[in-house]
Amino acid sequence: MAKVKLLQGNQACLEGAISAGADFFAGYPITPSSEVAEQAATKFPKLGRKFMQMEDEIASMAAIIGASAVGHKAFTATSGPGFSLMQELLGYAANAELPLVVVNVMRGGPSTGLPTLPAQGDVQQVRWGTHGDHSIIVLSPYSVTEVYYQTIRAFNLAEQYRTPVILLMDEVIGHLRERFDVPEGYQPEIINRKAPESKENYLPFRNTEDGVPPFIALGQGEGSRYHITGLTHGESGFYSSNPQVVDQFIRRLSSKIEDHVDEIAEVEECYTEDAEILLVAYGCSARASRAAVEKLRAQGQKVGLLRLLTLWPFPDKLVAKHCAGKKAVIMPELNLGQMVREVQRVCPSDVPVKSFTKIDGSLFTPEEIINFMKKGGCL
Numbered sequence: 001m002a003k004v005k006l007l008q009g010n011q012a013c014l015e016g017a018i019s020a021g022a023d024f025f026a027g028y029p030i031t032p033s034s035e036v037a038e039q040a041a042t043k044f045p046k047l048g049r050k051f052m053q054m055e056d057e058i059a060s061m062a063a064i065i066g067a068s069a070v071g072h073k074a075f076t077a078t079s080g081p082g083f084s085l086m087q088e089l090l091g092y093a094a095n096a097e098l099p100l101v102v103v104n105v106m107r108g109g110p111s112t113g114l115p116t117l118p119a120q121g122d123v124q125q126v127r128w129g130t131h132g133d134h135s136i137i138v139l140s141p142y143s144v145t146e147v148y149y150q151t152i153r154a155f156n157l158a159e160q161y162r163t164p165v166i167l168l169m170d171e172v173i174g175h176l177r178e179r180f181d182v183p184e185g186y187q188p189e190i191i192n193r194k195a196p197e198s199k200e201n202y203l204p205f206r207n208t209e210d211g212v213p214p215f216i217a218l219g220q221g222e223g224s225r226y227h228i229t230g231l232t233h234g235e236s237g238f239y240s241s242n243p244q245v246v247d248q249f250i251r252r253l254s255s256k257i258e259d260h261v262d263e264i265a266e267v268e269e270c271y272t273e274d275a276e277i278l279l280v281a282y283g284c285s286a287r288a289s290r291a292a293v294e295k296l297r298a299q300g301q302k303v304g305l306l307r308l309l310t311l312w313p314f315p316d317k318l319v320a321k322h323c324a325g326k327k328a329v330i331m332p333e334l335n336l337g338q339m340v341r342e343v344q345r346v347c348p349s350d351v352p353v354k355s356f357t358k359i360d361g362s363l364f365t366p367e368e369i370i371n372f373m374k375k376g377g378c379l
Contacts, residue, residue: 003182009147009174010035010077013103013167014043016151017075019188022101023049024072026063028056028082031115032171033105036077057082061089061102068098069228071217073155075101080109080122084129090164091130092230094253097205097213099158099193101151103167105174108361117361118171120283120334126166127312133250135257137264138166138312140282144178149188150309156191157264161256162212168311170334172284172363199223203235207248211256258313265315268307269322271297275304277378278326280319280343282308285332285364292366292373301379311339316346323347328378332356332364354378 007015013036017025025040037053044051050072054060057078064074078086083104093100106122108114126138137157141150151167158165196202196214202223206213213235216224227237232249234240240249257264271293272278281289286307296303306322308315323329323343329351331340337355344353356372358364373379 003184005180005182006177007144007148007180008035008177009141009144009169010105011039012144012147012180013077013151013169013174014039016148017101017155018043018047019148020073020152020155021190021192022073022075022155024052024064024067024074025050025076026052026054026060026067026074027076027078028054028060030057030079030082032107032174033077033079033103035174036103036105057085058089061086061093064100065089065093065096065098068093068100069096069218071220073099073159075103075155077103077105079105079107079115081112083122083125087129091132091134093164094130094134094136095132095230095232096228097162097253098164099162099215101154101158101165101167103151103169106168106170108359114361116171118284118334118363119359119361120170120285121338121359122168123311123335124338126168134253135163136166136312137161137163137257138168138310140168140309140311141173142283142286142307143173144176145180146309147173148180152188156189159193160191160212161260162193162215163257168283170284196223202226204228204237205233205235205249207235207252211252211259261313261315262317264310264313265318266309267315267318267322268305268309270305270307272304272306272322274302276302276327277304277373278322278329279303279305279369280308280323280329280331281305281333282311282339285334288364288366288369289332292369295366296370296379303373308339314342319343320346320348323351323353326351328376329353330356330369330373330376330378332358332369332372334358334364
């Protein structure tokens with residue numbers, strides 16, 4: 001028999017991290033993500049895991065980078081202003097191929113913005129916030145239950161692809177309280193970083209067939225003395241400016257993720273089989289979108305929803321397939337249209353893609369989405 005809990009999204013995030021085997025948290029309190037740190041501070045010491053409150057978000061990133069390098073499953077949680085401060089070290093983690101998870105509970109911006117109100121303004125920053133070229137994995141849950149499972153998946157993907165992974169929520173999802181059913185005896189699948197077949201002549205950044213080098217925790221035994229740097233480097237980890245080495249390294253940072261989009265990217269289809277009008281949404285906007293679809297379906301309208309659980313790498317093929325043949329594609333976002341550009345990029349040219357935006361700190365209602373569709377001549 002399943003146990004039932006009433007959980008907040010931020011609480012479910014910490015529960016997911018525990019289930020995933022996370023054993024190190026370093027962070028700095030910031031609305032609306034602070035409950036993740038508070039829960040970690042309460043529960044991690046009791047479980048023999050490490051919690052550190054840092055002096056700022058830069059130090060938080062530095063701490064989880066160090067923890068990951070020596071073998072811990074490490075993560076932090078923050079919001080917009082803090083996430084901005086993390087960018088340099090997020091790029092370092094991508095360059096050094098250190099698996100870790102960053103939870104970003106979005107709020108209105110720019111700058112201090114709207115600390116206690118929802119927004120979806122960070123979806124391009126999570127992809128392009130750091131300088132230079134590398135790929136990234138970003139997951140976007142839309143319910144408390146999904147926060148739990150997507151947190152586990154975030155750690156698994158970080159370990160599998162040796163990369164930072166962003167769990168991108170928003171204030172509403174972080175603070176929402178919902179029923180959460182805990183399956184009795186549930187044991188999630190846990191993925192750990194790939195170990196080398198032999199520690200002899202270990203190369204920490206070896207160019208492997210799948211693009212993901214095996215990992216030995218730094219300083220943890222035979223083969224564990226090697227070089228980690230933010231500089232462009234070859235297989236040994238030491239700096240190189242050789243054009244061939246640089247080209248191979250940068251392309252591998254991208255291809256190890258982009259070549260596996262079909263394995264990483266997840267979407268949810270809702271009434272898409274016969275839909276003539278398609279809504280594409282993510283996060284809290286998808287909740288209102290789903291309610292709008294249900295209302296329109298009850299009226300006999302052929303409307304469907306494609307919900308993006310994975311924002312990056314962007315699921316080009318899946319989105320293009322679902323957009324094909326539609327009378328129109330509608331994309332509601334709590335920003336000025338940051339992800340709609342990706343949909344427009346892959347959508348067939350004969351299908352109009354309409355952006356519906358909101359940036360006043362309030363949520364979409366189903367009625368607003370329906371009225372936008374009516375005014376646009378879609379219904």
